[in-house]
Amino acid sequence: MLEVRDITCVFGGLVALDRVSFTAQRGEITGVIGPNGAGKTTLFNIVSGIYQRTAGSIVFGDLDVSGLPPERLARHGLVRTFQNIELFGQMTVLENVMVGLHTKSTSGLLACALRLPWQRREEKKIRSRARELLDYVGIPDLADQSAASLPFGQGRLLEIARALALEPQLLSMDEPAAGLNSRETWQLGELIRRIRQDGVTVLLVEHDMELVMDVCDRIIVLNLGQKLAEGTPRQIQENRAVIAAYLGEG
Amino acid sequence: MRREWFKFALYALIVLLAPLCVNGGYLLNVLVFVGINTLLAVGLNLLLGFAGQISLGQAAFYGLGAYGSGVLTASYGWNPWLALVAAALTVGVLAFAIGFPILKLKGHYLAMATLGFGIIVFIVFNEYVDITGGPSGLPGIPNLTAAGMTFDSDLKNFYLIWAVVLTVVLLAINLVHSRIGRALRAIHDSEVAARVLGVNARLLKVQIFTCSAVISCIAGSLYAHTVTFISPASFGFHFSIELLTMVIIGGLGSIYGSCLGAALLTLLPEMLRTFQDYDIVVYGFLLVAMTMFLPGGLVQGGGLLLSQLKRLWPGRGGNNA
Numbered sequence: 001m002l003e004v005r006d007i008t009c010v011f012g013g014l015v016a017l018d019r020v021s022f023t024a025q026r027g028e029i030t031g032v033i034g035p036n037g038a039g040k041t042t043l044f045n046i047v048s049g050i051y052q053r054t055a056g057s058i059v060f061g062d063l064d065v066s067g068l069p070p071e072r073l074a075r076h077g078l079v080r081t082f083q084n085i086e087l088f089g090q091m092t093v094l095e096n097v098m099v100g101l102h103t104k105s106t107s108g109l110l111a112c113a114l115r116l117p118w119q120r121r122e123e124k125k126i127r128s129r130a131r132e133l134l135d136y137v138g139i140p141d142l143a144d145q146s147a148a149s150l151p152f153g154q155g156r157l158l159e160i161a162r163a164l165a166l167e168p169q170l171l172s173m174d175e176p177a178a179g180l181n182s183r184e185t186w187q188l189g190e191l192i193r194r195i196r197q198d199g200v201t202v203l204l205v206e207h208d209m210e211l212v213m214d215v216c217d218r219i220i221v222l223n224l225g226q227k228l229a230e231g232t233p234r235q236i237q238e239n240r241a242v243i244a245a246y247l248g249e250g
Numbered sequence: 251m252r253r254e255w256f257k258f259a260l261y262a263l264i265v266l267l268a269p270l271c272v273n274g275g276y277l278l279n280v281l282v283f284v285g286i287n288t289l290l291a292v293g294l295n296l297l298l299g300f301a302g303q304i305s306l307g308q309a310a311f312y313g314l315g316a317y318g319s320g321v322l323t324a325s326y327g328w329n330p331w332l333a334l335v336a337a338a339l340t341v342g343v344l345a346f347a348i349g350f351p352i353l354k355l356k357g358h359y360l361a362m363a364t365l366g367f368g369i370i371v372f373i374v375f376n377e378y379v380d381i382t383g384g385p386s387g388l389p390g391i392p393n394l395t396a397a398g399m400t401f402d403s404d405l406k407n408f409y410l411i412w413a414v415v416l417t418v419v420l421l422a423i424n425l426v427h428s429r430i431g432r433a434l435r436a437i438h439d440s441e442v443a444a445r446v447l448g449v450n451a452r453l454l455k456v457q458i459f460t461c462s463a464v465i466s467c468i469a470g471s472l473y474a475h476t477v478t479f480i481s482p483a484s485f486g487f488h489f490s491i492e493l494l495t496m497v498i499i500g501g502l503g504s505i506y507g508s509c510l511g512a513a514l515l516t517l518l519p520e521m522l523r524t525f526q527d528y529d530i531v532v533y534g535f536l537l538v539a540m541t542m543f544l545p546g547g548l549v550q551g552g553g554l555l556l557s558q559l560k561r562l563w564p565g566r567g568g569n570n571a
Contacts (some may be wrong), residue, residue: 017374050442074448086443088436098429101447105429107456113421113427122430166448178487 001026001201002047002078002170007056008040009042016042018225019056024218029192029202031212033236034222035246040205041083043222044174047203048080048180049073060170071233075103077169083178085155089148092137097130100165105130114140135159137191148159153184159190170201185218221245234235251351254423261419261506265412269405278404284516285411290497292415293465298494299502300426301458302438303353304361306490309366313375317382319482320503322464323383324390327549329435331394334471338464345463349456376484387481394475395462409474418465422505429516434458435485435503474542485555488530495533499540501547506568510548 002024008019017039024030034040036045045051047058049070060078068076105126107119130228134140138155144149150158155178161204163171176192177185185208192215196202206212212219213233223238223245229236235244266514272278276355284306318337322328328336352363375382382388394401394410401410425431437451474480492515500511515533544551 031380040565048446050446070442070445071448071450074446075566079448080446082446086440088439088443090435090439091432095432095435099432099444100447102429102433102436109425109430109461113425115424115428119428126429150276194516 001061002203003059004043004047004058005057007043007046007058008054009039009046009051012056016225017046017053019054019224019228020075020225021220022220022227024201025204026201027196028217029196029198029204029215031204031206031216031219032222033206033209033212033219036227037224038189038222039225041174044080044172044203048078048172050185071242074166074168075197076166078172079163079168079170080164080172081156081159081163081174081176083175085148087147087155087158087160087162089146090149092143093134093150094127094130094143095149097133097156097162097165098126100133100162101126101129103166113135133161134158138187152179153181154182156184156188158203160195163206164195164200169201170203171195172203172205173206174205176204177206185211251513254427258420258423258507262416263507267343269408272390276407280517280520282404282407282411284513285408285415286476286502287496287512287516288415288509289411289418289469289472290493291360291500291512292465292505293462293469293562294493294501295353295497295502295505295508296422296425296434297458297462298430298497299508301455302432303359303455303459305364305459306361306487306494307364307371308462308493309485309487310344310488311341311367311466312470312473313371313482314344315467315472316474316480316485317375317388318389318462319471320391320474321381323392323475324388330392330471330475334475334531336457337471338467341467342460342464346456349459350452353452353459355540365487365490368487372482372486375485382478382482384484387479390479391474393427393478394472400447403474411472411476414468416421419505419509426505428444430454438503470492492533493532495537498538499547501551504547504549505546507547507549514548520555551556 004023005020005021007013007017008015008023011089020039020043021142025125032040032132040113047055049068049072052067057064059065063076065073065076088099104124107122111119121185131140131143134143139154139157142154147155147158176188180188189211192202192204204212204216216233219231219233219236220227221242228245229239231239253462266513268281269278272281289379290308290312294305297303299303318340319330320335322336323330348367352360352367356364399406401407402418407464410543433444433449433454436447436449437454441451496511499514501507540547
């Protein structure tokens, strides 16, 4: 589904990523882990079109998506969430999800200004679909609250609902468990599994080992900008090189 | 949406009744300018308050509308309506073209670029004496006419201009409550998050910049045909700052806030004649005071006051807040 081929990224003289390749299989949850500074976030930002790669390519389905800007990727079904949830704080929870439905609607500037009949029908559809999505992640009662007032855990759920609004084929999550307590992390794991069951491929960059080992089908380990290992959670747990990288080679 | 209709009806009613309260004469003339400034403030607020993109060059688009209409009608004898449309289309294309490179910039850099554009246009008005009349101005611009009626009195101009204002306000209200309005606010809050959700931020910013420019341009044409004489002094940097003050005082991201801000800042100098030479100082002071004490603007400040009052009034507290 998502094939990352020999991605290299150089910032000035620093090689952040050195010929990293991996494949995220359709319908699976793929995790990317690694110690701090391993290049996880850089890799993630390249896959989601925020950073530009120096070399290598990214193929999504049969489509070469290397170097496409995030708004184009979104229309191809590649959506991401952020480590420090990037909610639209001036808007309500419901409106945040409605922005997620932007690509699912087509009324232009003029149609909107004139409130043409089809624009009003579309608006109604957007509103009810957004409510369904809040239902799906379990925060339907918060619809009319200001997004800025949400506690972090619920903000995370809102961000996921907003991303799901695009009906992505691949949902990439950057450290979704960051800032969550253990109960919230467990709920998040359940939600991620449910999202996968509904046919969305998930790419997960995560620090929380428990979550990663629990939900991922396949794990890629990065260290110092290179791929150190790849395998099932069990294989990774037993991999000597991975243990050495995490604990330091003594 | 019903609430929006109510607000709009209330605003329209106040506008329509205003001429009856001022008894004609000089104040009616001021109300005509309130209308023109409202157009400009609402246009700027779409860009600044919703999309979060600053423009210090709004006076230039306003001036291009005024000079476009003025030159085409006074020097070339065009029909005023045709001139208005031609100016608006030209400015629309121009804004769209310069919008792409200019709106790549952010924050201070965008402010500087739009400021530069404003200054260039101002210099053109002053220096192309053959076409614009230079610093001494361009006289002899005809009034607008429609169905055999000439808009030559303050009362006629009042209704003409305010009909345009109410239309633009209504369109702006519709726009900000639509998917486009939400996308604009999303860009304002977090451009990268908006883009990740598939919002074409670059195009949308250019589109709203163009809208804002065209509204300013139409305001300029109306101004030219109302006063029949224009000079570059009305379209300088000073006026761009005045517009910014209107929008910020009324409240960023509130259409009625801009209406209020424009009305206040147009009426205020008339009331405080003594400040006339120091008005830029007063604007500066107002800007600083507002951003320090009421960053949400007057409309939001009024809302806060209202909710405080409701709390002090135990019988009816909270229910319809």
